[in-house]
Ligand SMILES: Cc1ncc(COP(=O)(O)O)c(C=O)c1O
């Protein structure tokens with residue numbers, strides 16, 4: 001569900017016609033709906049009401065400061081994977097005490113910064129990381145709150161590039177090795193064990209893998225508690241999918257009610273780290289048709305957005321709905337490939353789409369609020385696009401289009417002579 005809808009044949013974000021945004025900000029540009037972000041966050045928060053819980057929005061999905069600010073004001077926590085994401089959360093006045101830090105490659109400086117900020121928990125992914133964190137924390141004279149990220153070896157049945165909980169994946173610690181590592185952690189002066197963590201993958205469209213993983217993590221947590229290791233929270237990661245096309249992923253309420261049953265009679269706090277489910281359908285990518293080109297029996301709409309703004313189709317062969325911003329009731333839709341200006345044959349936003357579009361028309365690529373702008377690049381010398389947030393009847397430019405000079409910021413030529 002989102003707040004993008006047609007009125008009088010024109011696509012609106014809440015009450016704002018997207019044509020007005022394109023006019024004011026140019027294209028390509030991302031448009032986010034505050035109301036959708038809020039509704040999706042609340043769906044998780046309310047579904048877990050009554051349980052001691054924290055919804056830590058995964059900043060990697062969309063780290064725009066305005067997005068983080070909207071969520072921070074609702075009391076959200078944040079799941080970060082780098083010092084850069086921590087800096088963003090702090091810049092958006094997110095509460096460091098509600099931040100969990102995931103990721104397989106945390107550097108010392110990142111650990112130090114997170115300890116100084118006073119984050120809620122480090123999700124530690126290896127023995128070497130645990131040792132490093134212990135050392136960094138002792139040097140600062142503090143104890144680092146820690147969960148071990150265990151790898152429950154569950155097949156999430158999603159795209160292989162975004163499955164993370166398999167035995168052979170680079171993430172986490174094999175569940176069988178976790179107890180020994182927890183025992184070691186208990187003896188470390190710079191470590192305070194507080195929880196256990198897992199994350200099995202992204203864009204999951206069924207509950208079964210989540211529950212399988214949760215059961216395994218819970219069994220492990222119970223066993224650890226039984227030997228006196230103080231597991232206070234279970235962090236079950238993110239990964240709940242969204243409907244891009246005809247997927248019917250479970251609602252947060254269904255997920256939460258299954259979790260409640262699983263946790264009945266236990267007093268673990270629960271942390272979830274949803275990213276896509278909060279931001280994905282809260283955004284569209286606006287683009288204009290530059291050329292219509294017939295070639296080799298195909299009709300191409302060459303648009304001004306590309307894999308540089310939305311890499312998901314090129315990277316995962318992902319499907320995003322592409323719709324006209326102004327309906328043309330009298331034109332016959334025809335099969336088109338929607339491709340960008342980048343010099344790669346893989347640079348497409350959608351193939352084989354029925355669209356009635358002509359040069360100059362605006363299109364909206366839907367479900368682009370997560371893993372869109374954050375994965376944007378400057379390939380082919382393309383500045384990153386503007387981001388706009390619609391809030392009630394108004395829109396705000398929450399990030400200007402990157403100025404072309406930013407393309408060479410920090411670069412220099414060799415000295416002459
Ligand atoms: C550790 C961790 N937490 C949370 C997320 C967020 O995932 P999603 O956007 O699928 O909810 C990810 C990304 O898959 C992740 O790696």
Ligand SMILES: N[C@@H](CCCC[NH3+])C(=O)O
Nearest residue numbers: 060162202203312370371
């Ligand atoms: N970037 C991926 C999701 C990655 C999840 C990160 N752990 C996507 O667009 O679907």
